[in-house]
Amino acid sequence: MMELRKTLTGRIALTAVATIILLFLALPIVVILVTSFSNNAFAAFPPEAWTLNWYKALFADGSKWPAALSLSALVAALSTVFSLIIGVTAATALTRSELPLRSAVFALVLGPLLIPQIVTALGLFLLFEPAAMLGSPIAIALGHTVLAAPIAVLILIATLRGIDERLEDAAASMGAGRLTIARKITFPLAAPGMIAAAIFSFITSFDEFYIAQFLSSVDTVTLPVRVYNSLTFEIDPSVTAVSALLTAFAILALGLVALVRWIGSGRQQSLLSVENTVGVANPGGDAV
Amino acid sequence: MAATLTAGAPARPRKLLASRRTRVGILYALPVVVYLLVLFVYPIFSTLFLSLRNADGSLTLHWYADALTGVNLSVLITTLRISAETALLSLVFGFLLANAISRLKPLLAGLAMLVVVVPHFVSALVRTYGWIIMLGDKGLVNESIPGGPYQLLYNELGVVIGTTSMMLPYTVLLLYGVMRGVDRRLLAAASSMGAGRVTIFRRIYLPLVAPGLASAGLLSFILSLGYYITPALMGGPNQTMIATLINQQVTKENQWNGAAAQGVILLVLTLAGLLLVKAVTSLGASRKKRSAT
Numbered sequence: 001m002m003e004l005r006k007t008l009t010g011r012i013a014l015t016a017v018a019t020i021i022l023l024f025l026a027l028p029i030v031v032i033l034v035t036s037f038s039n040n041a042f043a044a045f046p047p048e049a050w051t052l053n054w055y056k057a058l059f060a061d062g063s064k065w066p067a068a069l070s071l072s073a074l075v076a077a078l079s080t081v082f083s084l085i086i087g088v089t090a091a092t093a094l095t096r097s098e099l100p101l102r103s104a105v106f107a108l109v110l111g112p113l114l115i116p117q118i119v120t121a122l123g124l125f126l127l128f129e130p131a132a133m134l135g136s137p138i139a140i141a142l143g144h145t146v147l148a149a150p151i152a153v154l155i156l157i158a159t160l161r162g163i164d165e166r167l168e169d170a171a172a173s174m175g176a177g178r179l180t181i182a183r184k185i186t187f188p189l190a191a192p193g194m195i196a197a198a199i200f201s202f203i204t205s206f207d208e209f210y211i212a213q214f215l216s217s218v219d220t221v222t223l224p225v226r227v228y229n230s231l232t233f234e235i236d237p238s239v240t241a242v243s244a245l246l247t248a249f250a251i252l253a254l255g256l257v258a259l260v261r262w263i264g265s266g267r268q269q270s271l272l273s274v275e276n277t278v279g280v281a282n283p284g285g286d287a288v
Numbered sequence: 289m290a291a292t293l294t295a296g297a298p299a300r301p302r303k304l305l306a307s308r309r310t311r312v313g314i315l316y317a318l319p320v321v322v323y324l325l326v327l328f329v330y331p332i333f334s335t336l337f338l339s340l341r342n343a344d345g346s347l348t349l350h351w352y353a354d355a356l357t358g359v360n361l362s363v364l365i366t367t368l369r370i371s372a373e374t375a376l377l378s379l380v381f382g383f384l385l386a387n388a389i390s391r392l393k394p395l396l397a398g399l400a401m402l403v404v405v406v407p408h409f410v411s412a413l414v415r416t417y418g419w420i421i422m423l424g425d426k427g428l429v430n431e432s433i434p435g436g437p438y439q440l441l442y443n444e445l446g447v448v449i450g451t452t453s454m455m456l457p458y459t460v461l462l463l464y465g466v467m468r469g470v471d472r473r474l475l476a477a478a479s480s481m482g483a484g485r486v487t488i489f490r491r492i493y494l495p496l497v498a499p500g501l502a503s504a505g506l507l508s509f510i511l512s513l514g515y516y517i518t519p520a521l522m523g524g525p526n527q528t529m530i531a532t533l534i535n536q537q538v539t540k541e542n543q544w545n546g547a548a549a550q551g552v553i554l555l556v557l558t559l560a561g562l563l564l565v566k567a568v569t570s571l572g573a574s575r576k577k578r579s580a581t
Binding site (some may be wrong): 003014015016018021022024025026027028029030031032035049082083085086089090092093094096097098099100105107108111115116117118119120122123124125126127142143145146149150153160196207209210213214216222224228232239243246247250251253 | 310313316318320321329385387403409411412415419456515534554559562
C-alpha cells in the first residue's frame with residue numbers, strides 16, 4: 001500500500017514536471033499567436049482588446065514587409081530547386097550505386113549541418129563580397145542551398161532506402177527497362193519523399209538568418225533579417241503579425257509533410273500487397 | 289572491344305555492371321561534391337588563410353593573439369559560460385521530459401513529441417520574440433509571480449532561459465531515442481534479483497543512458513557556441529557572444545581578418561566537441577554490447 005502510494009505520487013510529480021517543460025516549449029509560440037491579435041502588442045497578456053490592425057499594417061502603403069516577403073519567397077524557391085537537383089542525384093549516388101570514397105562524400109554532406117552557421121556565413125561573405133554579389137537573390141539562394149541541400153540529401157536517402165527494391169527487381173524480371181522502372185516504379189514511390197525534401201528545403205531557406213544577414217545589402221533584406229532588425233532597432237508592432245504568419249506557415253508545412261508521408265506509405269503498401277497476391281517470388285522472405 | 293566482351297567468362301557481365309554502377313555513382317555524386325567544395329569547403333579555407341595574413345599578405349598570428357586578449361577574450365569566455373549553462377539546463381530538462389514521455393502510452397507520447405517537434409520548426413526569431421513578450425515587466429511570467437516585477441530580460445538569466453528553450457528539442461529527441469533503446473528486461477531482471485528502484489536507476493539505467501546524456505549535452509553546447517539570435521535579442525552588453533562579435537567586425541568595422549580568426553577559433557572548438565561526441569557514442573555502443581551479453 002505504501003509502495004503503491006509512493007509510485008502514484010512519483011508519477012504525479014513526474015507528469016507535473018513534464019507538463020511544465022512542455023509549456024516552456026510551447027508558450028512562446030502561443031503568446032505570439034495571441035499577441036498578434038492584441039490591441040497592445042508589447043506587454044499585457046492576456047490581451048484586453050482584440051484587433052486585426054497589425055495584419056492590416058503589413059500590407060499598408062510604404063510597409064517594408066511585402067518586399068522582404070517576396071525576396072524570401074524567391075530565394076527559398078531558387079534554393080529549393082537547387083537542393084532538389086543536388087539531393088536527388090546525391091541520394092541516388094549514395095544508395096543505388098557503387099560509389100568510391102562513399103563515406104568521404106557522406107561526411108562532406110553532413111559538414112554544413114555540423115559546423116556553426118556563422119562560420120559558413122562568414123566564408124560565403126568572403127566568397128561573394130569580392131564578386132560584388134551582396135544583396136543578390138542568387139547569391140543568397142546559393143548560400144542557403146549549402147544548408148538546405150544536405151537536409152534534402154538525408155531525407156531522400158531515407159526515402160530511397162525505404163523503397164522496397166523487390167518492386168524494382170520484379171519490374172526488371174518482367175522485362176521493364178531501366179528508364180521504365182525509374183519512371184513507373186521508383187519515381188512514383190519516391191515522389192512523397194521528394195515533396196518532403198522540397199518543403200524542408202523551402203523552410204530551411206525561408207527561415208535562415210545568419211547567411212542572409214551576411215549576404216543581404218542595405219535595401220535587399222530577407223524576411224528573417226527584417227524581423228531581426230525590427231526587433232533590434234525599431235518599434236514596429238506589425239512584427240507580431242509577421243511572426244504569427246511565420247508560425248502558421250511552419251505548422252502548415254509540417255502538416256503537409258505528414259500528409260504526404262501518410263499518402264506515400266499507403267501507396268507502397270498497395271503496390272506490395274498486389275505483389276503478394278500475384279505471388280511474385282520473394283527472395284528476401286521477410287514479408288512471408 | 290565488343291568481341292572481347294562477348295567472349296568473356298560468365299563473371300564478365302557482372303564486372304561490367306559493377307563498373308557501370310561506379311560510373312553512375314561518380315556522375316550522380318558530382319553535383320553535391322562540386323557544390324560543397326566551391327561553396328562550403330573553399331570559403332572555410334579562405335577564412336583560415338585570411339585569419340593568418342596581415343594586410344600586406346605576410347603571415348601572422350596577430351589576429352589570434354588579438355582574439356584571445358582583452359574584450360575579445362571576455363566575449364569568448366562569456367560564450368563558453370552561456371553555452372555550458374544552456375547545455376546543462378537543456379540536459380536536465382531534456383532528461384526529465386524524455387523520461388516522462390518514454391513512460392507514456394503511444395498516443396499521449398505522440399502528442400507530447402508533437403509539442404517538442406513543432407516549436408523546433410518555428411523560426412528561432414519568432415520564439416525569441418515570444419519569450420521577450422512573456423518575460424517583460426508586464427509579461428505573462430511577471431504577472432503570474434507575486435512580488436515582481438523581476439528583471440528577467442536583458443541579463444544572463446533571460447539569455448539562458450531563451451537559448452535553453454531553443455536547444456531543448458534537440459536534447460529531448462536525442463534522449464528519447466536513447467531511452468527507448470534501453471532494454472527493459474535488464475531493469476526487470478535487476479528487480480527480480482531484489483534490487484530497489486534507486487539501485488536499478490543508479491546501477492543499470494543511468495550507466496545505459498549516460499553516453500546518450502553526454503552526447504546530448506555536448507551537442508547542445510556545440511550548437512550554442514555559434515548562436516547569437518537569442519543572446520543578442522534577450523541579453524545585455526555583458527552577454528555578447530562570439531558570433532555577434534564576428535558579425536559586428538565584418539558588417540560594422542570591416543575587420544575581416546579578426547572576424548576570420550574568431551571564426552576559426554569557433555570552428556576548432558566545434559570540431560573538438562564533435563570528436564568528443566564521437567568518442568562518447570562509440571563508448572556507449574561498446575557498453576551496450578557488454579550489458580546485453
